[in-house]
Structure formats: structure tokens, C-alpha cells
Amino acid sequence: MPATASAAGSGLNAYEVKTNAAVLRELARQGFDMSEARQGNRVEIAATKAQVAKLRKLGLEPVIKRDEQGLSALQFDAQVQRPDGSYDVYRPYFDPTYAGTANSQPESETNPRRQTLYEELTQLAAANTDLVKPVVIGRSVNGTPILALRVTRDAREPSNRDGSRPAVLYSATQHAREWIVPETARRLLHYVIDEYRDGNERVHRIVDTTELWFVVVANPDGYDFTFTPGNRLWRKNLREINGQPGIQSGDGVDPNRNFSYHWNYDDEGSSSDPPSETYRGSGPNSEPETQAMDGLLNRIGFEFQVNYHSAAELLLYPFGFQVETYTADDPIYRALSGNDDDPAIAGDGPGAPNPYDPHVGAELYTTNGETTDHAHSVYGTLAWTPEMDVAAPDRGGGESVFEFQDSEPDLQAAFEKNIPFALDVAESAQDPANPVSHLGNDTPDFEVESFSASFGDPQTVEANVKRELGAVTMHYTVNGGGEQTSGTQEWGGGERYGGPGDVYYHRVRGTVRGTSPGDRVRVWFEAGG
Template identity: 50%
Template sequence: MLGVAPSAGAAPPTRSPAAASAADAGDRLQAYRGETDLAGLARIRALGVDPHDLSVAPLEGGRARVEVVLTGAQARGLERAGVDLDATAADRGAARTLAAAGDGVFRPYSGPGGLAEELRAQARAHPGIAELVTIGRTVQGKPILAVKVTKGARAVRDGSRPATVYLGAQHAREWITPEMVRRLLDDVLDGYATDRSLRRLVDTNELWFIPVGNPDGYDFTFTEGNRLWRKNLRDNDENGVTTVGDGVDLNRNFETKWGYDDEGSSPNPASDTYRGPSPGSEPETQSLNRLFARITPEFLVNYHSAAELLLHGVGWQVATPTPDDVLYQAMVGDDDDPAVPGYDPDISAELYTTNGDTDTHVQEAYGTLGFTPEMATCQSASAVDPDDAWDPDDCQSVFNFPDDEALIQAEYEKNVPFALAVARSAADPDDPVSVTGIDTPDFVVDAFEVSYGTRQPVAVTAKRALRDVVMRYRVNGRGPVYRVPVREWRGGERYGDENDDYYAELRGVVRGAREGDRVTVWFEGRERGLSRSERFTYTVENASRNDVLVVANEDYTGVNPTYPDEVTAPKHLQAHLDALAANGVGADTWDVDAQGVPHHLGVLGHYGTVLWYLGDNRLTQDPEDELTEYGSAQLPDASVAERQQYLTIAVRDFLNEGGKLVHAGETAAYYGILGSSLGGIYYGLDGRPEEPCAVTVDPTADCLLLADDFSQYYLGAYARTAIAEADGVAGTAGALAGLAADFGGPATVANPVDEVGAFTPLSEVLDPATHPWFGPSTPAAEYVGASGPFLPVEGRQGAAAEHADDSWMRLTRTYDLTGLTAADAPAFAAQLSWDTEEGYDHVVVEARTPGGEDWTTLPEAGGATSSAVPTECEAGFLLEEHPALLRYLTPGDPCTATGTSGAWNSLTGSSDGWQDLRFDLSAYAGGAVEVTVSYVTDPFTGGAGVIVDDTRLVTAGGEQQEAGFEDGLAPWTVPGEPEGSPANTRDFELSLGLGGITAAIATEDTVLLGFGLEQLASDEARAALAGAALRQLGAVRP
């Protein structure tokens, strides 16, 4: 979801495992708090922190108060970037005060008096119903203990009765969760003799209690300075020391959807969501897998903290309901009546995505329905009783639940009804016990009002327990009632084949209706008797045989922009139809303003290709969406109307079922001013999407999000950068190759070409070799005549180094100064544009005699460089990482700007566009000189990078030895990092610009255009581009 354009502001940090370990040695995780603006929030999100580790509250002026769990190095890096956060209670002494006030409830897993000892004692004390089971061992060899509870537990074969598993502390710091599982175990064991309902439950079911799924990590959180550790204790760098670069997130390590993307889990060992080196790599993961394979439980309740949520269903992709959600939702309740008071029931990916998680895997692999209750935060628990010793402001983090018996017991008690209801549902899961009294219906019909075809598939989600399910329909309310068979839909190209153990999507087909007919549809089946679904009626509004549908999403009834009163229909629809007709393609139309969102089966599914265009529409907004309440601020371009979310999902469903898409618009893949910090744009209140977004408490939870995942993973555009000026487009690949078109014409009067989108292809970020499910995303066209601070200033190409942390990128060549004297004033000249983390990342021009050791950096003749040493040079971390800097810098406090062979001169910060620079080479006159343009970065964050163009040797007699990179890098070379520096993950390369000038991206099923067809200057150009796009998708013959 989070996509930060590499050319805009801060680039996403990149770190090698080795560099992470070196940088983080001796570091630890802490909670930090402070205030920041939207750019700062984007920088925090770009670190890849788990959303549960980030708490945000809106303030005035678009600022926000944040609490986030970070390493010390991350916090220092944020401070350098202008995000000033302070360590919380642990460093203020309040932690010791709170510990003194605590009841001593929380305790380690291992050792005398630990939780493991209690589990052993409880099993011994209840031999008739409890059995202690070691399900496996940890990285450090500790036993992972479970207690199996059922009548005759030690004689009954595991898994022979309906089973429910209760799991805590997969994440080490979530101390409230072992207490939840432990107390539930104690109450079940102690209540068996006196509570008839508990006795009946235990006699007929298996209950498995695993209070601590991560014993190593949990015990580690009881050691000094490690309270906020999350992962297991895998020694990733094998150095024998546990640092923040170690450990694997056990809730990202399972096989199903492992590594689907790098947002739902991380490939970086230093990340708290590191997914591990391979699927199921961790012994703790393997232990759970073996247990679930042996007992195939009906349910898992996987306790986490801290967010007060009840999560279920698909987590790896946003907005993906599944058949079994009918059952899940009956059990968790809804926003108005949740199964756990104060918790928010949601599909797992509503707030953020996860992949390789436990719940998804156990349902896919074993048919086990999984719930994740996210338990209370420290702050919410501390606020329960204003007269007790606990103050929310004293909380070190959301995870530090108060060590208070009364508060812990209260949090436990409000979770008990749901926990027991899950177990009581195991014998008959599709007719569950619901705390909120919600019944599971036999049928949930996917209704729609309009059809564009006479042969119309209709879908229903139905209980698998039903027999003889059929679809019935009647045309125009008279005549015969037709009875047709149904078939189970097995899913599409990417989704639809999961979470269907107790419910399934069935489809029947209406045949014989004609244009203008009204068709009423319902479904029937039998379990204990005849069951009928609700009926719905649709109208066949179109029955053409065209294979292309044009979806006009101009939003002429909206406010961004506001249209003249006389505009009551799409302005540019005819231009699109004409462009298609010129290619011999007939098309039907759908006007979103007038007709609403087209149903993926009722409308879109009747076509092979959809052309979805925006026209002048910047963002689909009704008047209430124009400004979004964000604390006390009113933010523009922060929300869209909910129909845009529903339209996006309908188109995604269409693609999933084999459709092809051309999506065009100047603001296609634009997600507003909060896009980089949120990973999308708001579209309504959580639980009430029809109401406008208002952020009053939590920017990540108050409102719903139209995520940028669709643009990234279906359209192939990882990020978008706006270009303010371009003359036209030129096709570069596939069917668009050779195409040339200028911008202009009447449409550009009302909508000038001033923010066309340049895209970063997804394939540049997620390698198709490791993420084959996305396929390649190919740049298919580029902008002509585009200009900007990070686009080549001369010709089409420059040499660019895009930011990467821990790097020394070098661009080198040798100049022959033979025959020149100092009087000839030889100088290296080039045009440069740079954007670096000021003071910490630097561009330097190095010089030496070829092969010599007389290294130095050169001052710029006009004063653009500075001899100021790098910020925090005295701390030593930059010199330790890049020892070759000792040529120019001497460590110490103060650090000085001369070194073993030369002096320090650098460019840092932002150049504010292209600068024509000169560097004096007269000291090398009469011989040769090796010149190197270097970009040197530290371990944390940065700007866009540097681009070099128009290089030349300047003398009193003129310019010579020019090289502008139009024919390649030569005579420049890229030698890589100097000895001693970490291996570069990026380096100088030929470039069309930082952020690029890619105007179109093609995937197997889509063509994305960063401009509107209507913005092309001629009918012929529009026809040529429309035809090329259709040929690219195989929609018309070449």
C-alpha cells in the first residue's frame, strides 16, 4: 500500500543485512513520541514499521502526534530528517515508577514461577481432562508447551473431537495475550467440576491452550532494555549477539502467501516484520504446522495486541471478501455491536496488509477458521479507572499493558464470551454460537440492478451444507419460472479460491432475456427443509455484441474540478468512441456519474476489454469530500467519494476474471496529498463509508482507505510522479513502439497538460523472478519534451544515482591534459541536479592522478561546494562505514576537513534544479587526471539522489572531450564502491531521469496511461494510441 516515489522527497530506505547488523549493533527497540507533519509521517511509514507499532493522533494544521516503536538508529535518522521524537517512559524514569506500582502479574515463560511451570502444574492437577503436550522447540531449544483439554485427554487421540486452539504471544512484547490464554485455561479447568456448560463443552470438544508461541522472544522481553522486542531470537547474522537486526516475525513466516509483497512483510532482517529466509523457516512455525496437521482444528483464536480489533479473513490483499466471511461476521459482530465490547471487527486487510500470517495459512492448509483479537492498549486500559495509579501519559508504548490484576482481569473477562462462543461453535461451524445473536443465512445474493447482456451469470454465497441448490428466475413478472443448475466458482486469476470451507460462491446463468426485460432471480436449496434466498430484479439495458466498454469516470457532477452548469454529460466520451471506431472497434458506454458503479458480472463481465478514462477528473469528489477534516485542519485532495472505491474493486474483479483494461487520465494513480503517508486516499468513515471522512482520533483507523495496491499490483505502477510540462508521448515497447503523438487540442484548454503522471514500474521494485504473480510491468511509452529538476537537461539521457542507504556510488573517467598548462585553466564542467539528506549524504567530485594515491575532493569554482564536515562526523559511524573517506576527513571531536591525502569539499541538501558547475583541474595540467563524481550515503534515509549531464573539459581555448550520455556511459565508467564500503545495492546508470518519464506501463492484462487520450492534439493521434493499446492487450488484431 505504501508507495513513495523515488524522485519525491525522501526515498524508501534500503539496507543490506550486513549493513543493518553493523549499524544496529548495541541498538535496541524503544517507543518514541512526538509531533510531525505529513511529510514526517510519510518518512516514518517508509521505514516499513508494522502499522500496529505506529499510533497517530491528528493535531492542528495537518500535524499529528505519533507514537512509534523504533530502533535508536531509526530515531536518530528521523531526527536528522526533521522528525524530532523523544523516547518514552523507559528513558524518563517513569518505567521504574510504574514497575514499583505494579502487582507483579506478568512473568517470564521459563524458570521458577514462570508460565511453563504453571502449565505443567495445571496439567498434573487435572489428569482426567488435561494433558501437557510439547508441540516443538524454539530456536534456543526451549519447549513450546500446550495444554490439551478434553474428557480423557491422555487417552483420546489428538484431533478426534472438534478442536479450538487458543494462541498467545507470537509477538514477544504482547504480554497481555499469555494472560488471556492462561486465565481461560485456568477457568476451564477449575470450572469443569461445577459449571455444567463448561463440562459439556470439555466432554465433547478439544481445547488447546498455547499461552506463549514465542518462548525465546517472550523471555527476552524480561531482560533489561528489551521490553519491546517482537520477533523470535533467530541470529540472522550469526554473530552470537541479539540485536535489532536479528529475529523473524513468526506471524509472517508461514507458507501461504509468504513474501507476496514487501508491504505485508519485509525481506529486511532489521525489520520487525521480517518474514524469514524462507517459508516456514522457523522451528516455532514448524511446531504449529505439525500440531495443526495432526488435529485439523475447526478454529484458531490467535491473540495479539494492541489495537482493540477483531480481525478475520483475507489479509494479503485489501478489500477481498470471501465466502466464509458470512460465518466470520456472524461471530465477530459489527461496528455497532462487536463480539468483544469496544473492539472493531474488520476483514484483516482493511487497515493494512499482511502475508505469510498464521490465520491465512491455517485456513488454506487445514481448513481452520482463524480470528485475531487485537487486545487493549496500555493507554485504553490505563484510562479505565481515573482513580487508580495508571495514567495513559505514563505508558511507554501501546504494548505495555498495566501490571495491574484488576485491569488485566477486566480485559480478560470482556474477551471470555467470544472465546467460549468460538469453542462452542466447533461442533457445527456453519451454524455458530454468536455472542451478538447474528444468525448465519443460507444464502447471500450478489444483487445488481442493470445487466448489459442477455446471457447473465448471477452469483450467490451459499452454505455448503445445503443440498440441491438451484437458481430460479422469471422474466417480466409473468410466464414460467425457470429452474437452472448452479456451479461453484473456483476463483479467478489471482483470488477467489480461498476461505470457502463452509460457504461457497455458486453461479447460475439466466438465458433468453431480451433488451428491456426485467428479470427476477432467487436461489433455493435444502438442508432441514426448503430454503430460499432473497429475490432481486435487474433490467437488461443493453444487449449489443460489442467487446469493448468505455467507462466514463469524468465526475462532471463532482467538485475537483467544478464543472460549468451546462455540463450534464461526459465531455470526452465521443472522442474515445471515435478513436475506437477508427480502429474498426464498436464500443458500449457506461457513465459513472449518471449510472453509478457497474457491477462486475452484470455489466463489466460482458466485455473482453474496458477502457476506463478520467477526462478532466482529478479526484472523484462530492462537495463533502473537497476538504477533509484532519484534526483541526481542512485538507484538500485527501478524500474521494466512496463510489471510486467501489468502482476500483469492480474493475479489479473484472480483471481477476480474465478481463483486459486500458486506464487513462492525467491523474490516474494519484492518491492525493496523503498518498505517500497512507498508501492510498480516504473514502469514508470506518463503518459508515457513505459519510465523509473525518480524522478525529487516528488517521489510520478513523476512515476507510482506497489503497494504492490496485495501481501497483494490477496496473504495474509502483509510484507516480507528476510532471508539469511535456510536449507529447512516444511509444517505446510492445504495440506502442514507434507511436508518436503531441499534446494539444481543445481539451487542453480546460485541462492543460500540467500534472501528467510519470510512473515507476513495479518490476523495478519487485523483481518478477521473485514475485511472478505480478508478472512484468513494462514501460511502453515516455514523455517527449518533458522538463524538470531530475530529468536530463541535455538530450534524452543522463547518468543518475538513485538514493540507497549505505552506499558509495561512483562515476569515473580520465581526462588527458597533455599539452595544457595551468595558464590554460583546465576545468571539469558538468551540469548536476541533486537532492540529498542535508549534512549526512554528499555528492563529491574526487580527483587523483590515474592509479595514484593522491586522492582529494575538488571545490566548485562558483562556491557551490562546502568544506563543512558531514553532520555527526565526530560520531564516527560514517567513517566506519566508508573508510575511504579518511582520505579527506580526520576523525575526532571535532572531526576535521582534511585527511590522509586530500581535503573535503561536498555538495549536500538540494540543488533546487540544475546547476552548471566547474572544478579546477589546473593542478593536473600537462598530464592526466582521473575524475570521479561520487554519491556517498549514510545508513539512514535520503533524498532522490543525483543526476549528471553535459560533462566536458573546459579550457581558456574552449570546450572539448564532451560527453552527454546520449550514446551510453562511455567514456565514463561505474567502478562500484571503494574498498571497505558496503556493497552497493544501486549505482550510477543511464537514466531518463530520477522518477523517470514513463508515460505508459503495460502488463499482461492492462495498459496504464498517465495522460488522457483527449489531451492528444489530433483525432489521428487518439486513434493510433487507442489502437496500439488494444493491440497490446490482444483486443484487436495487429
Template identity: 45%
Template structure:
């Protein structure tokens, strides 16, 4: 039988408030005052060539990931990005240097294209004569015995949201008499193909009733609801000038009477279930396309949907969206989280090779991107539905589908603008019919779906493992709820068959008790002894037939009274690094075991290379705490994992072996059930360089085929399976990681390491040279708003700093990238009494990330009062005389004519100019590096120098940061300036004459991001180095374990 949904135990404060709010709002009149669309305020499609650093900024900006598309770029090292956003959002990103411009086709932007195009031939608005709502009313009137028009609620502007209820004897059939399927569309206004799907499906059923036996049987035995347009106001708005790509409803957030980029709520983020869980799955910013609203269920359109689901309790909900060609199901708020009812979805939807809709990819909701406050979570977990979100075809794939028609992919401005072509629309509809029918045919027996791809749902999905500890072992299986007499069966050492009761698992601290209407996880316990070999399976009664699961066998090891498990994750069988031939055991395991003993606990070592991944129930749950260390392991990789192939060329450190993904998920499950973790390692939380491009994570295989190596042919986000950084962000409290380099010491700041100091260096075999610095999650998601992610800075580094924080003291000069800059930090150095023999020099420390070749750092110098301008070479060899990329095209010199002092126009472009030579630093410093410039040519004079950052009109990296400047001679250090109390002798100058001027200048600043050496939560401690690399290893282990379990 299906789960009784009213038994939910944990009504969170957000859900409780939502329930009250919805009750209050349902009776309130909708905001019927008509808002005026504001000219020039609509969303549009923007494009740019972006560096990986800027892609990371874009990924963190809060755009819906469907709004962003990637392709190859003509600029080396960059990707071409197109993103749907408002002008205000584009301006905000451009202030960070992204250089986004409105994409034009044939010289026209979206508004101009809409004006130039003929009126839509197929697509129509919702309201008004001859449009969709009128059509729904007419269909119901013409088929009154089976169809009834029902207004399920009203919109923000007071428009009725009309549905059609379709079933035999519709006017006399009582509610809940037949199983229900809801087909709905257009929660997002711009997705025009989706109302056509639902509208045409309604006609297909109505026209076939009484003529087609399959359709007639469905209508006679099932109640079907069709809601072609949920977001009726927003959908109508997309037919107005300049609003074709509008997504949200038309809530006037700022109350100015106009619809602008500040307005609208995402109706697929406004539901109470998990509303506002984090700022990645939805946004608190009104300008965001995923803005979740002021409160859960705040929007009348959301209330209308909730009212419908509550009334009809659908067996299935099909919520059509576009454009990505996916079949989404299951958990959306957390990545890589299967739930019990996925057994049904797997059967109904198929897989990438045999999907229920040809060309679509079935996957968990969060594999597209995480969402919270979404429709599926609400419908599944509050009203017992089985929800599927088909993401329908993109414009490009539709245009590509018929090589003989007039449409070409290049005609598509964005993926959402499906061609206004009857043939292509009907073709997309027709390929979706078998799946739509399969859902209707499955409604009477939801847990026994009638699959369009011929699959069946299993009775059991056992959670098998091979190794156990302790005298009692909990075992689990997902089991069909409708089975009677569920039981655990087992044999010990080949002996007699035994039985034990099973109970439904109630879930853990964060997940496990959801999406379990028709299936659930059941657990039983087995008494055992070390050395036992246990065979396990589950049974149940299905009708008159006894059914059983697959069997699995595990062996019981002696736990030896250990309470702390040490996971030796050294990956000595892997390739990063490659270990010496003959290495067959972990190097540091005994050292860690001794440290645990020193903390008065009993350790046991688990060697990943020899033992495999420890199972959360079979192994981890038997221990009070886990110490997971990396040793020399940079990334867990086999030879096939590195490098990956991409359209930007081969990328290292970008894919891990399956065991890395499986270990992370096992540890996450252990924490979810009350486990405690110390995680330590120099590359803990390191996700490789491509994490800046893929939204934050590292790959573990090809999309749909994780057993194959990742290959990125078109999209860094979607082409491969992604192990996201969510575990470190939301469980370990590390929102982001930067490479700090080679710090010399650790300093504790708060519990558990307050007052602890320790030198850092590392063993000779693995010196500390890429230590991790973490941004604490609670500094991004404040504890007051997100208590579930409470985390704090437990330690810091000395002797080194992350690229975006001061390397000396607390202040530095920051210069984040923008396009078209010519920034100068300038001072005069008096060398009047200094001789060349005294070797005067300017020294500093720089941290920089620039678009290699295009954006450059130069040290400009000239005799004070003279025009002998030149650039000086960096003494350590960091600078080159190579001219900027595409210098021969002239646009850089046009933008910054002052560079003519150092460069000469032409093809080729020359590296000398009217007064001096070209010497420049470009690329990525990967942290702070010392620089030095010889000033002996100016001995006996005064010289004016400028540390200058020059960028071209295109994209760039993070920018340039400056600290610890000093003038030195062989006789000492005449002066130094680290910017702790001001700029000292330095001044910030504007761009030279002829340049366009700087949108933002250098600023004296404290750390833009505080990168810490250790982060702690209630259940975890994370270190950005290996404990084996610290001098006071004993104190670090004692304090960590005391915090976790003492």
C-alpha cells in the same frame, strides 16, 4: 460439508518451495546456542512532530502499523507521532529528516522506566521456576483426566513450546474424535496481555469443569488447545533490560552472537501462505518489525504451529494479539476483499455497534493493514480453520476504564505496555470470556455458529444487480456448502419458474478461491434476450427443509454487438467540480465513442451518474475491454463528502462517495476474471492530501458506519473507512502519484505507445493543469521478485516535471529535508560591466515542500568581499517578510546565529538584522515554480548569492530542489546552468559558523523518483491525463486497445 482442502489446484512456486523447506527443517535441530541481548540495541518508543510528507515516509518505511500512533500536535500543520522501532530504524528515518527521539515519561526512556519499576506483580516470563511453562505442567498434572501438557515444537533457542490439550478422558480420547478449538497467544513478544488471556481461560475451563454445566459440556464434547506463548524466546527477552517492546523471535540474523535491531523474524509473517506477496504486508528487511524471514516457514516456531494445525485440524483458531481492540477475520493480503466464510464471522463477531467483545471493532484483516505470510491465511486455507485474531486492549484504554484506580492514560509509554494490575488484567479477560466460549460452543457446527451477540449465519448471500447485457448471464451467490441440491431458480418476464445447475466458482486470476471452507461462491447461467426482465434466486435443501435466498430482478439491455464499454465517470451530479445547472449528460462520452470506433471496435456508453455503478458480472464481464474516463471529474464527491473534519482542521479532497469505492471494486473484480482496462483522467489515482497521513488512500465514510461522513478525532489511519491506493499500485502498476502540473506534450516510451508523441493542453473547459505522474510499481517491486506486478513505463511528459524530478534536462540539485539544516548553493556573479538599467536578475526553477513558517528558503546576497549580507525578495511575490514561526522563542537563532544578519531577537522578533532584511519563501510549491531575484543593487560589482534552505530543530516537508538557473539582463542571458554536466559556477557550501553543521548537503542528482505519464501492464493501460486533453487522441486510443484486446 466443509471444503476438502487438499483439492487446492494452484500451488505457487513459493508454496511448493515452502512445503519442501518445512519438510527439511522439521527434522533439523533448533538453533540452541544462546544469543546475548545487546545493550542499547533493543526497540524503543520514538516520538516526533511530523509534517504530512514525513508521515508518508514513515508509512512507507515498513513499520507494523500497530507500532505507530498519531495524535494532535502543538505545531501547526503537524501531527504528533509515536512509533516503536529500533535505534537503527530511527537513525535511518532521521537521515531523511524526521527528527525522532526516544519518548520519555518522567525523564526516563523504556529501559530506565523498567529499571526504576518494581518487578512485575502479575506478568511473568515463560521459562523458569514459578513461571508460565511450569504452571502449564502443573495444571495438566493436577487435572490429568481432562488436561495434558504437549510440547508442540521447539524455539530458535531450543526451548519447548508447551500447550495444554483439554478434553474429557484426554489420555484415552483419540485424535480427531472431537472438534478442536485452538487458543494461542504471544506470537509477538511484547504483547503481555495475551498470554494472560489464554492462561486465565485455561484455568477458567479447568476450575469450572464438573461445577459449571456449560463448561463441562464444552470440555466433554470439544477438544481445546491452549498455547499461551508461541514466541517463547522473544517473550522471555521482553523481561530483560531494554527489550520490553521486542516483537519478533530471537533469530540471530547476522550471526554475531548478539540480539540487536538486525535480528528476529516476525512469526506472523513467516507462514507459507502468500509469503512475500508484496513488501507492504511484510518486509524483506531484517531491521523491520515485519521481517518475514529468509524463506516461508523458516522459523521453528512457525513449524511448530503448522505441525499443530496439521495434526488437530482446528474448527476454530483464536490467535490473540494486542493492542488495537479489534476482531479481525478473513482476507488480510488485499484490502476490501470479502470471502465466503465471512458469513460465519459476521454472525459470530457482530458489528461495531454490537461486537462480540465489548469495545472491540469487527473488521476484515486488511482493514487494519495488509499482511502476508500470516497465521490466519495459513490456518484457514491450508488446514480448514476459521481464524479470528482479537486485538486486545491498549494500555491507554485499560487505564481509562476505571476512573477511580491509580492508572491514567498518561502513564502509558506505549499502547503495548498493558498496566501490571490484577484488576485491570482480570477485567480485560472477563469481557473476552463470552466470545471465547462462543467459539468453543460453535466448534461442533462451525457454519452454524453460536454467537455471543445472538446472530445467525445466513444460508445465502446473493450477488444482486439490476442491469445485464448479452444472451447469457452468469449469476452468483455465496451458499452454505452443507446445503444439498443447490440450484439456481429464475423467471423471465413473470413467466414460469425455471431451474439451472450451479457450480462452485474456482476463483479468478488473483483472488476468489480462499477462505471458503464452509461457504463457497456458486454460479449458474441464464439464457436471455434484450428487453427481458429476470427474477433470480437460489435454493437448497437443509435437512428436510427447502430454503431459498432473497430474490433480485435485473433487466437485459441490448448490447448492440459492442465489445468495448465506455464508463463515463464524469460525476456531473457531484460537487468536485460543480457543474453548470441543467447538466444532465456526460460531456465527452460521444468523443470517446468515436475514438473507439476509429480503433475498429464497437463502443457502448455507461453513464455512472444515470446508470449507477456497473456490476462486474451483470455488465462489465460482457465486454472485451473497458475504457474508464474521468473527464472534468476531479474526485467523485457529494456535498457531505467535502471537506472532512479532523483535528488538524478541515481537509479538502479527502473523502469520496460510495459510488467511487463501488466502481473501483467492480473494476478490480472484472480484471480478476480476465478483463482489460484503459483508465484515463487528469486526477486518476489522486487520493487527496490526507493520503500522506493515512497510509495511502482516501476515505469513504466513518469507521464502522460508512454511510456517515468521516471525522478524524484521533487517528488518520483508523477513524474512518479507507479506500486504499492498492488497486493503482498492484493492478494498474502505479505505485505512487505526483502532480506534474501542466505538461505540454506526451512522449511514448514503450508499448503500447512507443514512438507516439502528442501535444497536451486540454479543452478550454478543463485545461491540463494537474496532470498525474506515476512511479512504476516494478521499479519498487522488481519483476524478478514480484512477477505478479509486472508493469512498465509507457510514456513520459515534456514541458513539466513532477516535484521530485528535474524540470529541465536530466539533472538537478536535490536537497531533501533534514532538521537543523543551513544548506547553501553559492556562486559569484560578476556584474562589473552591467548597469542597473540593464535589470540584472537571478532566475531559477524551484520545487519545495517545507514546514510552513518553520523552515524557509532564502536568497542570501552580499557584495563579494564585504559583509553587507541580506536576503532578497522574490520578484513574483513568493517571498514574504514575515519572521519564522516561534522566532520570538530564540531557539532558531540559537541554532543558526548567522540569521542574526536578517533577524533581531526579541518578542516580537524583528525582520531586520545586523546588516540586512528578512525575505523568505515557505510552504509547498505544489510542483516546479519559476523564481526571480533583482540584482540591480549590485550593478557594477561582484555579488555572491546563495540559494539557502534553513530548517528548525523540528520536522519538515520534502525539502528543496533546484534547476534551470540563469543570470539575465535586459540585453540577454549572460550565463545559464541546468546542472547537466556539473554544478558550473555554483558550489555547495557547508553551514555558516555557529550552526550545528549539515547531516547531508545539496547534491547534484538525477530524478529521485521517475514520474511517468503512462503505465502499462499486460491487462491495463493508465494515463495521467484525459485522452480528450491530447491532440492525437485517435492514436492513443488505437494503440491502447490494440495492446489490450487486438
């Protein structure tokens, strides 16, 4: 069913709320995503008038966002549309209604309609049969094909089966309103093919030895729905829930809260309320869009995934379900992501000037049933969420952070600054424990948990160690005396911490014995010898 058949105007508009810790918790409990659209002590929410009235009864003070001309986000979007309802750069995925023509004049034999993204992607695959294999990985709620493209040398050769080489998945557009991300994913796809054809040695080496998979639009119904009048800020899929004609705020499931890992963990990281934008669905993996992504993750066994979102200018990685919770594989994430002073995705040019701050997923707020936590914990696929650039009203963007400007130069600038990180991840798939970083970062063999005071005798000491090093022995001295050794055991995790997320590193523990209060203890670990 085309998106236009459901378009009745969802009533969602952009509001801003001044926040503190209590306000953030309440907004999360009301089903608003607190991991995106935060700037300083303010957060943007997309809400209906009824939702805003409810928030005001709770003591919150949402204020509608308006630009310098006094236009709300929806009014701005209607203004920047071309006469035929299309846009200069942005195009729908499958429904051609708002694809438009090159000059926005009526379609004719001499002025043909522009391609949808699906048409563009299938044509690209047909023109590059030696490198690109199209795979329909599933269908949406409304039956729209969800297309993945496998890019590797001899992509369609029967002996070169899917998943037989180290693999990376670049996915995008789980959230319908985040228009910058399908543009980035499709540009990365074109870049890889074009650079391979042009003889780029690094890209040639990657494509010859690695599978790069692209899912440009993971939520096709929702994305096409945002091109229909009054629905630019729609986020979810088009699951009919409330039983009323047309798609309304009480419909839809958030595809990025529907995965089985920690699904329904709490009501802050996702919501049980269908009108909320983080509604988790009726059950884990209930949505066909989720099933398509999950099936691909399961079938291929990716080393890495990069799951593009917007808009917060962050580079997030697991875990997101619980604050201050790091995977054992965190050294790999840190090496490839960089840090606040030297981030892997740095600003480039006036159209997209800001770097993406790298953080563990729950640094800002928790999420559960989320893609990257699921990929790492269930399938051993290390995964990132680049939260891409916010809109710049002074450059033609909307007042909502999700209305990134309909500008070819600015979209290209946002894409280009993402290239170094994307290629680092691709090249690192051959040996994930020892990644390749354009920042020059390496991964340590050991990370030992230091302690300034003992908890008594015996004292447990923990180290995070590369699995490839083999068996680990702990050594220690007490007050400078003779060296003693202790075997170690892998720590399987406790009630809240540890557990999954230990693909390339594992946490091991040894025991110091024979100490007294005031003793000085030196501990170190060795492996492989």
C-alpha cells in the same frame, strides 16, 4: 540458551508518527507493522535511533513518546520494575531470572521464587490429569520447549486420540512484547478448568465434547528476552542473523509473517529486511516456532483458532493479505464477531473499557505469511486475531500501547470481557456453519450478489451458499414472465479474488439468458430440493 545470555539492549524505543496514506505505505515498506498500535491519525512504532534517522531522511517525523514525567517507554519500564527486576503480575515463560518472589525480596527458603509460566502450566496439567494433557509441540530457536495443553474429558485416555473431537486452538504471544496476551490465555485456561470443576453446565458440555488447546507462549525466547534490561519492546524471535554478538535489531524473525500462505506476497504486508519488525525470514515456515504451530494445526485439524495479539482493540479475521478480500466463510466470521454497533468483545470496567471493533484483516493494513490466513486457507481452520487492549497511562500503563499496566484488576478486566467470545467459539466447534453467538446472530443460508444493471446477455449471477444445503439451482424471471432455471457451478476464484477460504460456504454462479436492454430480471436460488 537463557534470554539473559543474549541481552545487550536492542535499542528499541517507542515513537509516534503522524500518518496519512502515503506515510502508512512508507512505514510498511520500511518494515513496521501498520496493523497494530494505530490510534486515529497517529501510529506507534518501535525503532532504534538508526531506524529513526533513516525515516527522517525519507521525510517522516517520528517523535519519541514520553509520559507526563518525561519518561520514554524504556525509562518507564525500568521504573516500574521491582527491585529484583521482576513485576507485580507479569512473569517470564521459561527463564526464571526475572520471575521474582511474591514480595520482591531476595529468594530464600521462606520466600521462594515465583513460578515461571512454564512451571505453572506443567503443574496445572499434573494436577488435572483427567482433563489436561501437556504436549511439547516443538522447540524454539534456542531449544526452549513450546508447550501446548489439550483440555477435554479423559484428555490422556489412549482411545481418545488428539483431534478425535471438534477442536479449538487458543494461541498467544507470537510477538514477544505483547504481555497482556499470555495473561489472557493462561487465565482462560484456568477459567475453563475451574468452571468445569465448579459445575458450570455450559463449560462442562464444551469440555466433554470438544478439545480446547492452549499455546500460551508461542515465541518463548523472544518473550523471555523482553524481561531483560532494555528489551521490553522486542517483537521477533531470537534468530541470530547479523553475525554480531548478542541480539540486536538486525536479528530475529517475525513469527506472524513466516507462514507459507502468501509468504513474500509483497513488501508492505511483510519485509525482506532483517532489521525490520516484520522481517519474514529466509523462507516460508523457516522458523521452529512457526513449524511448531503449523505442525499442530496440521495434526489436529482445528475447527477454529483464536490467536491473541495486542495492541489495537480490534477483532480481525481473514483475509489480511489483500485489501477488501473476504472469504466465502465470511458469514460465520460476521455472526461470531458482531459489528461495530454490537461487537462480540465489548468493554467491561474501568481497567479495559473499550470494545474490539470487528474487521476483516486488511481493513487497516495488509499482512502476509500471517497465521489466520494460513490456518483458514491451508487447513480449513477459521481463525481470529483479537488485538487486545492498549496501555492506559492514567492507570499505571506505559506510554507505549504495548506496556499494558502491571495491574491484576486491569488484566483480569481485559480477560473477562474476552470470555463470551471465547466460549462462543468453543461451543460453535460442533457445527461451525451454524455458530452459537451470545449476540444472537445467525448465519444465512444464501447471500446473493445483487446487481442494479446487467452487463449484457448472458448475465452471470453469484450466490454464497452453505455447503451443507447441497446442490444449488438458480431461478429467474424476465419482465415478470415465466420462471426459468439454470444450473450452477462452484466458482473457483479468479486472478485476485476467490479461491481458498470456502470450508462451510461456497460461491456458485448461474447464468441469466434471453434478456434485452431495459428488461427487469428477478433472480433467486434454491438448494437441497
